[in-house]
Amino acid sequence: MPLLQSGPGPGVPETARYETGPVPRRLPWGRLGVLAVTLACLWLLAPKMSQVFAAWDGLDRVHPAWMAALLLLEGGVFVCIWVVQMIALQSDDWFTNATTQLAANAFNRITPGGGATGLALQVRMLGDAGVDMPKALSGLSIQTVLLVMSLCAMPLATLPALVLGAHVPSGLAIGAWTGAALFAVVAALAGCFLSSERAVRFLGRTTQAAHNAVRRHHPVAGLDDRLASERDELVSVLRNRWVVAVAAAMGRWVLEYLALLIVLVAIGASPNPMLVLFAFVAASVLSWVPLTPGGVGFVEAGLSATLVLAGIPAPAALLATLVFRLFSFWLPLPAGAAAAIAFRRRYRPAA
Numbered sequence: 001m002p003l004l005q006s007g008p009g010p011g012v013p014e015t016a017r018y019e020t021g022p023v024p025r026r027l028p029w030g031r032l033g034v035l036a037v038t039l040a041c042l043w044l045l046a047p048k049m050s051q052v053f054a055a056w057d058g059l060d061r062v063h064p065a066w067m068a069a070l071l072l073l074e075g076g077v078f079v080c081i082w083v084v085q086m087i088a089l090q091s092d093d094w095f096t097n098a099t100t101q102l103a104a105n106a107f108n109r110i111t112p113g114g115g116a117t118g119l120a121l122q123v124r125m126l127g128d129a130g131v132d133m134p135k136a137l138s139g140l141s142i143q144t145v146l147l148v149m150s151l152c153a154m155p156l157a158t159l160p161a162l163v164l165g166a167h168v169p170s171g172l173a174i175g176a177w178t179g180a181a182l183f184a185v186v187a188a189l190a191g192c193f194l195s196s197e198r199a200v201r202f203l204g205r206t207t208q209a210a211h212n213a214v215r216r217h218h219p220v221a222g223l224d225d226r227l228a229s230e231r232d233e234l235v236s237v238l239r240n241r242w243v244v245a246v247a248a249a250m251g252r253w254v255l256e257y258l259a260l261l262i263v264l265v266a267i268g269a270s271p272n273p274m275l276v277l278f279a280f281v282a283a284s285v286l287s288w289v290p291l292t293p294g295g296v297g298f299v300e301a302g303l304s305a306t307l308v309l310a311g312i313p314a315p316a317a318l319l320a321t322l323v324f325r326l327f328s329f330w331l332p333l334p335a336g337a338a339a340a341i342a343f344r345r346r347y348r349p350a351a
Contacts, residue, residue, distance in 0.1 A: 045297030052300045055319040058267070062323060066266035070327045073259040078102070078332075080252035084146055087238070087245045089131065089139035099343040100125040106336020109294035109329065128347045138230035142238070145189075150249040154257070155281055193231065194238070200224070200231045253284070256328060263323045264307075269316045279306035294329060 082097050091097060100122045108118025119140060126136040192199045204224030212219040238245060257280045264271040283303035287295035300321055307317035 045292075045301055048301040048304070049297050052304060052318050052322050052325075055315070055322045058315075058319040059323065061268065061319070062263075062266045066262060069262055070259050070323075073255045073262070074327050074331070076255045077252050077259075077328075080248045080255065081143075081147070083248035084245055084252070085140070085143050087241050087248075088142040088146075089126075089136065090233070091131070093129075095346070096126070096129045096131075096343075099339040100129070102332065102336045102339035103343060104336075106333045106340075109296075109333060109336075112291065112293050125343060125347075128349055129343075134226040134230050135233075138227060145193075146245055146249040147252060150246070151253050151281060151284055153250070154253055155278060194235055197228055197231070200228050203227065256280070256284075259327065260320070260324050263320045264312065264316070267316055267319050267323070269312050269320065272311055275310035276307070279303060279310045282306045296329075299329075300325065 078098075078101070081101060082094065085101060086092060086094075086097050089097065103125060104118040104122035107121045111117040122140065123133060123136045127133055193203075201224040204227040208220055208223040257277060260280050261271055261273060261276060264276065280303075283299050283306065286298040286302040292298060303324070304314075304317045304321045307320060308314055312320065
């Protein structure tokens with residue numbers, strides 16, 4: 001009897017023809033490509049990151065009292081985010097909102113994806129806590145829009161000085177005008193989303209068509225109806241609490257900006273608040289670059305460079321960048337891990 005046959009043997013059903021071995025799995029080329037780009041960016045930015053970390057010896061210049069003030073300000077930053085999130089999700093559950101946001105924030109900072117990975121994790125965790133997925137997606141989208149708009153709006157306070165001819169380095173001035181233009185675009189999109197049901201349904205149909213074209217075996221339907229329903233509910237909520245939501249969104253960035261100013265004062269620099277504001281906004285936007293986790297490398301390079309443009313000496317700019325990132329980026333990582341553990345002790349993963 002031959003060892004190999006071109007078809008099934010006698011008595012073997014025709015469907016068994018292709019069941020002679022394991023089905024080979026396709027390599028995740030997309031993920032491998034993203035990982036390769038991330039590693040390349042980190043390699044290119046490594047010299048600037050090493051310069052920032054080399055300023056570690058200067059940490060003794062920061063008095064413990066300044067450290068305590070920085071911790072309070074960064075804690076206030078997260079409280080503001082939780083307030084915006086609770087309004088957007090129409091929830092008063094501090095534990096669920098705080099733990100999911102901390103865990104997602106930490107996860108986003110160790111994985112590339114420009115916030116998409118953290119968003120996916122938080123939506124899943126909110127689902128485990130009993131929050132409907134469309135509601136979680138629309139609520140977190142509104143939260144993101146409010147935070148982006150408030151960040152882009154911060155340089156608007158300094159535009160009168162630019163118009164009146166205040167001396168601002170060209171690099172920082174370009175950042176200010178870019179932020180103002182981005183604010184106008186985001187504000188227009190948000191206004192269209194909140195005021196026009198037709199725009200919401202168009203977004204839902206477009207997203208649904210794109211999803212079904214990519215994942216034909218897992219199609220979705222009725223996304224426009226669900227988004228329109230959630231949008232109507234969110235509009236009714238924001239109509240009554242929009243002042244608190246906007247104030248909390250602005251407070252999130254104001255407190256972090258004050259933290260950067262305190263860092264500069266603590267190391268003995270003489271910061272110009274207006275110029276430092278431009279540097280802060282530029283660094284915050286760089287943190288959204290999806291090429292590295294949490295903008296690692298891009299923020300260090302951008303913040304230290306813009307602080308130099310703002311008149312801070314280069315050694316002080318490197319030390320300020322190190323201290324600021326230590327409190328705003330690295331310390332929330334263990335807090336996110338602890339939040340994830342606390343969340344899983346209360347909520348079990350859904351099947």
